[in-house]
Amino acid sequence: MTATLNADLAPVQHTGPLPPVPDGAVMVTVNLQRFNPELDDAPHMESYRIPALPTDRILNLLHYIKWYIDGTLAFRRSCAHGICGSDAMRINGRNRLGCKVLVKDLVTAKKTEITIEPIKGLPLEKDLIVDMEPFFDAFRSVKPYLVTHGNEPDREWVQSIEDRERFDDTTKCIMCACCTTSCPVYWSADAYVGPAAIVAAHRFIFDSRDQAAEERLEILSDAEGVWRCRTTFNCTDACPRGIQVTKAIQEVKRALMFRRI
Amino acid sequence: MASPTAIRPSGGKPSPRRGSLYRGAEGMWSWVAHRITGVLTFFFLFAHVLDTALVRVSPESYDKVIETYKNPFVNLLEVGLVGAVLYHAFNGIRIMLIDFWSKGPRYQRQMLWAIVVVWVLVMLPGAYFMLERNIRHIFGGGA
Incomplete structure (x- = not known):
């Protein structure tokens, strides 16, 4: 990488x-x-x-x-x-x-x-x-991988086009850290997970095949999670892949507030 | 053999170079302005609670303190306070829309320019009527 x-x-x-x-x-x-x-x-x-x-x-x-x-x-x-x-x-x-x-x-x-x-x-x-290690630590902390329980289906995990569209934007991340290191909150509070980790969490929280959304939301509702975001939009401006980072963070915030994914 | 490696006395990581400011876009500066206007308003409220509480000490001392406010400089501060509170209020509405309206993040920039326009439209007559009396007084109009 x-x-x-x-x-x-x-x-x-x-x-x-x-x-x-x-x-x-x-x-x-x-x-x-x-x-x-x-x-x-x-x-x-x-x-x-x-x-x-x-x-x-x-x-x-x-x-x-x-x-x-x-x-x-x-x-x-x-x-x-x-x-x-x-x-x-x-x-x-x-x-x-x-x-x-x-x-x-x-x-x-x-x-x-x-x-x-x-x-x-x-x-x-x-x-x-x-040193990118703190950045990757935050990334790893949100379980950025598919979590499923129970038996695997016989063939592939079926997903509708609409369900796939739900998290399409956040699949584009290349983990360059442009967003996280453009965030004024991240500069001052080194424990904040940062935009990139929330993008990674968003990608799985809103994936219809994934079953660990609750766990990730719990991690992100922590004091150092999404609530540290002050919507300065530096991350959205910085993303070289054009991910609407702040929008993704706001969607996670709303999922937490209304307990609805 | 020890290798000739210089170790910095502090041992830790270097502090960032001064003056290496991040050039954020409108969103970042709206947040900076929101912070500054919020702190300014807080300090005003702090002083305001104190001077208002004086009336419980004695009405005379309250009147005396309020009398010191009646000068052009404080008049300018008042205009500044109105400007700060207005910006903080309008931008607060914008932030709520960003938080709760699903299209908020997409239109954050347009919303910022909208509140700036409304702010100017409110401040122009507001500042005029607030300063009118003092300006006429200083520059010796008819009154």
């Missing part, structure tokens, strides 16, 4: 020739938050001026910096196509996937600066890498 591009501690200076600058490239300034836990007391910003095509992804800029300027830059990425959810980062102050934002989405003739920071609310490890 997550692959780490991590380099050795010693600064690696690129010595070979830089790749040719393609036609149509513009010079952009990338302000990057850097942090080396073995050398730095606190994170700091560093700027890199590099060529970029308008059609480049932000991930390409990070690759350029890592491959040709400073090999010690550490960040996560795996598929680079918006599927694996490894490269969540704060781009110009908002949580996005580095592989889904293009240079032309951010750079105009007047503004050629791009700011990239790690996602907030999770312990910072190095540069753009944060």
Whole structure:
């Protein structure tokens, strides 16, 4: 799910020739938050001026910096196509996937600066890498798997189109943590399960085949559950899969309030 | 052999860099404004309960305190209070709709702009009538 591009501690200076600058490239300034836990007391910003095509992804800029300027830059990425959810980062102050934002989405003739920071609310490890374990702990706490009791049916679990539609939106989650780490409540109260865990719970609570909805609702009605949500809609705005995260959280809240799924 | 690894004195994780603000959309700022107006209204109520309770101490001291409120600066604070309470009330209705109306989350942005428009429409005449007397007094109108 997550692959780490991590380099050795010693600064690696690129010595070979830089790749040719393609036609149509513009010079952009990338302000990057850097942090080396073995050398730095606190994170700091560093700027890199590099060529970029308008059609480049932000991930390409990070690759350029890592491959040709400073090999010690550490960040996560795996598929680079918006599927694996490894490269969540704060781009110009908002949580996005580095592989889904293009240079032309951010750079105009007047503004050629791009700011990239790690996602907030999770312990910072190095540069753009944060410790995702608290995020996965919250995810695991809501039983994000199908629970059934009794005998299995002879063939498949039958489900109507309408029943499947009920939780279709929340099946799209790729667990990139964009939503959870965009939540002001999550930044301040580290026990809050966060939007992603509630999305995972929603996916099974409203699944007609699942039989553990009550258990999950019980977990989420806890003090650190859905009631911590203040409907700031940062999560909905941040989700790279377009999941209506706040809507899902509100549906769980209403299911709890009216005891109706 | 121990490896030459520098250990930070604090040992824990670094504190976040200052000034790394999250640039949320309207929803986040409406929540921030809701918090601020809520706290401001709370502080007003705190002072208000105290000064009103003074009347039980003695009507004279109550009158004396109320007399200190009669100046243009407090008049501005009053307009600010009306603005804060109005926003908090309107946005509270919006939050209830987000909570209880199944289409609320989808229309949260439109609802926010709607309450901002209503807020401006109410505040324009409201502020005018609240400040009119003091403005005429200060800038020396006929009265």
